[in-house]
Amino acid sequence: MAAPLPAHDFADRIIDGQGFALRLRERIGRAVAASKAEHGLTPGLAVVIVGEDPASQIYVRNKGEQTREAGMRSDTHRLPQSTSQAELLALIGGLNRDPDLHGILVQLPLPSQIDAGAVLAAIDPDKDVDGFHVVNVGRLATGLPGMVPCTPLGCLMLLKDRLGDLSGLNAVVVGRSNIVGKPMAQLLLAENCTVTVAHSRTRDLPAVCRQADILVAAVGRAEMIRGDWIKPGATVIDVGINRVPARDPAKAAEGKTRVVGDVAFDEAVQVAGAITPVPRGVGPMTIACLLANTYAAARRSAGLDPALPE
Numbered sequence: 001m002a003a004p005l006p007a008h009d010f011a012d013r014i015i016d017g018q019g020f021a022l023r024l025r026e027r028i029g030r031a032v033a034a035s036k037a038e039h040g041l042t043p044g045l046a047v048v049i050v051g052e053d054p055a056s057q058i059y060v061r062n063k064g065e066q067t068r069e070a071g072m073r074s075d076t077h078r079l080p081q082s083t084s085q086a087e088l089l090a091l092i093g094g095l096n097r098d099p100d101l102h103g104i105l106v107q108l109p110l111p112s113q114i115d116a117g118a119v120l121a122a123i124d125p126d127k128d129v130d131g132f133h134v135v136n137v138g139r140l141a142t143g144l145p146g147m148v149p150c151t152p153l154g155c156l157m158l159l160k161d162r163l164g165d166l167s168g169l170n171a172v173v174v175g176r177s178n179i180v181g182k183p184m185a186q187l188l189l190a191e192n193c194t195v196t197v198a199h200s201r202t203r204d205l206p207a208v209c210r211q212a213d214i215l216v217a218a219v220g221r222a223e224m225i226r227g228d229w230i231k232p233g234a235t236v237i238d239v240g241i242n243r244v245p246a247r248d249p250a251k252a253a254e255g256k257t258r259v260v261g262d263v264a265f266d267e268a269v270q271v272a273g274a275i276t277p278v279p280r281g282v283g284p285m286t287i288a289c290l291l292a293n294t295y296a297a298a299r300r301s302a303g304l305d306p307a308l309p310e
Ligand SMILES: NC(=O)c1ccc[n+]([C@@H]2O[C@H](COP(=O)([O-])OP(=O)(O)OC[C@H]3O[C@@H](n4cnc5c(N)ncnc54)[C@H](OP(=O)(O)O)[C@@H]3O)[C@@H](O)[C@H]2O)c1
Pocket: 151, 174, 175, 176, 177, 178, 179, 180, 181, 198, 199, 200, 201, 202, 205, 218, 219, 220, 221, 239, 240, 241, 242, 282, 283, 284, 286
C-alpha cells in the first residue's frame, strides 16, 4: 500500500461538489431575484411523487426546500401508492397547461401498475427538467438546445471547472443508463472528448479504464473501480451511491451503514489528479442542476435568455 498523501496534496485532489453546488444555487438565487424584479417572472417547479418510498420522500423534500431557497415556486404533489396511470397522466396534463409552472419532475421509481415510459412521454418536453423525454434525448444527441439530465450535467460542470477545455481528452464512461451513462457520453462528445462507453459486457474493463484522462463511474457497484485501474493524473468522477456496512464492526452489527461510490476512493486518490468524493461530490450537483434547468425553462417560456448570469 502506498504511503499516505501529504495533506495539501490530498486536499488539492478533491473535487468539492458540495461547495460547487452551494455556489451554483446561490447564483441561481440571484438570477431568479433579477428575473422577478425585471420581468415579473418566478420560475415554478412541480414535483410529483407516487407512494411512500422512503429514499424518494427524502429526495422530494430536499428538492422542495432547495427550490424555495432559490426563490422559486415549488409545488409538491403527493399521490397514494394505489394511484392509477390515468390519474397520474391527468395530473401531468394539468401541469403541462399551467403557465406558472415551468418544470415538471416525476420522482422515480413509480409503482408497478404505472408505465414510467408513458408518464415521462406525457411531460411537455419544454418542461421536462429531468431531460428524460425522447425529444430532449434527441436534442442532446443532435446538438440542439434542450433539457439535459441533471446528474451528468453536474458532472460536466465539475469537469470543466477543474480541467477547462476538455477537447481531445480520452473519456471513459462506465455505465450506459439512460439517466447517467448515455447522456454523460453525449455531453463529453459535444466537448470534443474521445468517448468510450463501457458496461457489464465490456472486456478487460481495467485496461479500458486505464486509457481514460477522464473516468466517469456510473455503475452502482460499491468500490468496483480500483486504484490500479486509473491512469496517473486522471480526473475521476464517481456518480455511484452505494450503501455498505459501517466501518466499525460493532456499528455494522447494529445494522449501521455508510455510503460509498463506485470507485475505491482511498486507493484512487493516491493515483488520480482529481477525484469527486462520495458523499459530497456529484450528489449535491443533481438538485443544483435541477434548479438551473427550471430557471432555463422559465426564461425560455418567456422568450428570455436562458443562460445563467455569472
Ligand atoms: N449522484 C447522483 O445524484 C446520482 C444520480 C443517479 C444515479 N446515481 C448512482 O449512480 C449509479 C449508477 O446509476 P444508474 O441509474 O446509471 O444505474 P443503472 O441504470 O443500474 O446502470 C448501471 C450501468 O452499469 C453497468 N454495469 C453494471 N455492472 C457492471 C460491471 N460489473 N462492469 C461494468 N459495468 C457494469 C450496467 O451495464 P449493462 O447496461 O450492461 O447492464 C449499466 O449500464 C448508482 O449507484 C446510482 O445510485 C447517483
